[in-house]
Amino acid sequence: MEFFVIFMSALLVNNFVLSYFLGICPFVGVSNRLDSAFSMGMAVTFVMSLAAVVSWAIYNLVLVKYGLEFLEIVSFILVIASLVQLVEMFIRRMSPVLYQTLGIYLPLITTNCAILGVALLAVLKQYTFAETVVFSVGAGLGFTLAIVVMAGIREELDAADVPAPFRGAGITFITAGILALTFMGFSGLVR
Amino acid sequence: MGSVVAAIMTMGAIGLFFSVIISVAYQKLKVEVDPRVEEILDVLPGANCGACGYPGCANYADAIVKGAPVNRCSVGGMEVAEAIARIMGVSAESMVRKVARVRCRGDRERAVWISEYVGIQSCAAAHLAAGGGKLCNYGCLGFGDCERACPFGAIRVNERGVAEVDENVCIGCGLCVQTCPRGIITLEPVDKRVLVFCVSQDSGKVAKKACKVACIGCGLCAKKSPDAIVVENNCARVVDADKVTDESIEKCPTGAIVRLGSRN
Structure with missing residues (x-):
């Protein structure tokens, strides 16, 4: 039950994009097509889960042991940057098309604050290893959910008759705002 | 420590x-x-x-x-x-090498000016504000947006206030074409030596009032060289420069068609 609460909390109630407003850059940047949005979500989920787990291990097994907790941010960033490098090489090798589609947003996962946020929050909340896994996967899927919903709406918006001043970034931000409002509806789900 | x-x-x-x-x-x-x-x-x-x-x-x-x-x-x-x-x-x-051509020769004397634009000195701003000082909506504004856009220094606003391309320097990248808010600049093959230097789609009466060298869409040139020139939307366009006769260039009442000198 505990795991379920942590998972749902990270997925819906405290959705990293729509409730914490972390990781907005890829959320807006890669959400114009459904399939690339989904791949981006998967890439972020992968990096997020791995980063949180490795960060957890480094924090609890190394930093705490030597009383070096103040190094958490530096070492976490190191972890994230290395993982993104790995993912980038992997995607480039496995799917050049996806590599082209994600473009600059792939290396930008490095600076995606949602990922550092998950790693830091997991440590801050003193989660156990298993809880960290559940939390980070939930957060990653939450990001995927948000970006996929957004991409679905934006694909429909392409066909809509948007008033000229709102076209492009304007209507995108308004959509994101309304989406965030609707996610407020989940707030009673977990205390 | x-x-x-x-x-x-x-x-x-x-x-x-x-x-x-x-x-x-x-x-x-x-x-x-x-x-x-x-x-x-x-x-x-x-x-x-x-x-x-x-x-x-x-x-x-x-x-x-x-x-x-x-x-x-x-x-x-x-x-x-x-x-x-x-x-x-x-x-x-x-x-075939292409170069940019500024399709307007409505300089200070030839075009009719109805106001003086004193705002931000750029074509884009003037075009947005009130269309600049010229009566013609297809005329070169002369603030040099194209000059600033050109990475090769091939286009500049001449002393008569109209942009001009140096065809020996122009490499036809098309940046000025995209920059010009009025769409006056077009890419043309460098060996197309006869061109209509006006893109006004106004009716003949309006165009004539706005500029002395406007194409008024009268079609006299097209009558003399039917295979070489067509008139669309009140504006003549050269289709085949090699077939344009000197007669049809001379017939143009406003002198909007120009045969460029041979290239050196």
Whole structure:
């Protein structure tokens, strides 16, 4: 039950994009097509889960042991940057098309604050290893959910008759705002 | 002091750990890049102007290896096309060089001015504000947006207040074409020596009132050279420059059709 609460909390109630407003850059940047949005979500989920787990291990097994907790941010960033490098090489090798589609947003996962946020929050909340896994996967899927919903709406918006001043970034931000409002509806789900 | 040493040691160890993993992964996951891409990239001018239709030189190099035509680079011209063709082992098809032409000759004396624009000194701003000072909506505004857009210094606003292209310098990248808020600049083959230097789509009466050298769409030229000139939307257009007779150029009541001097 505990795991379920942590998972749902990270997925819906405290959705990293729509409730914490972390990781907005890829959320807006890669959400114009459904399939690339989904791949981006998967890439972020992968990096997020791995980063949180490795960060957890480094924090609890190394930093705490030597009383070096103040190094958490530096070492976490190191972890994230290395993982993104790995993912980038992997995607480039496995799917050049996806590599082209994600473009600059792939290396930008490095600076995606949602990922550092998950790693830091997991440590801050003193989660156990298993809880960290559940939390980070939930957060990653939450990001995927948000970006996929957004991409679905934006694909429909392409066909809509948007008033000229709102076209492009304007209507995108308004959509994101309304989406965030609707996610407020989940707030009673977990205390 | 002890914690500083410990911190350095720890970060060093973590860093080393990840660098080993990444370098191993790099060896395993290395992507084989066609060596020709690098060679072609060296030959291309590196201006990244986008005239070839690809976002930059690197993308074009990629596309060539996948089978795109080798002669798209108008910056490099024949020379580069031939060099790429050698790398790719194909023959470079002849490429017609295109240059930008400013399709307006309505300078200070010829065009009618109805107001004085004193706002931000750029064509885009003037065009947005009230269409600048000229009565003609198809006239060159003369604030030099194109001059600033041109990376090669090939276009400039002349002393008569109308933009002018130096065809010997212009490489036909099309940046000025995109920049001009009025769409007056077009890319034309450099050997097309007869052009209608007006793009006004106003009716003859309005166009005549606005500028002495406007094309009024009367069609006299098209009557004299039916295969070479067509009139569309109140404006004549040269289809085949070689077939335009001198008679039809002389017939133009406003002198909007011009035969350019032969190229040196």
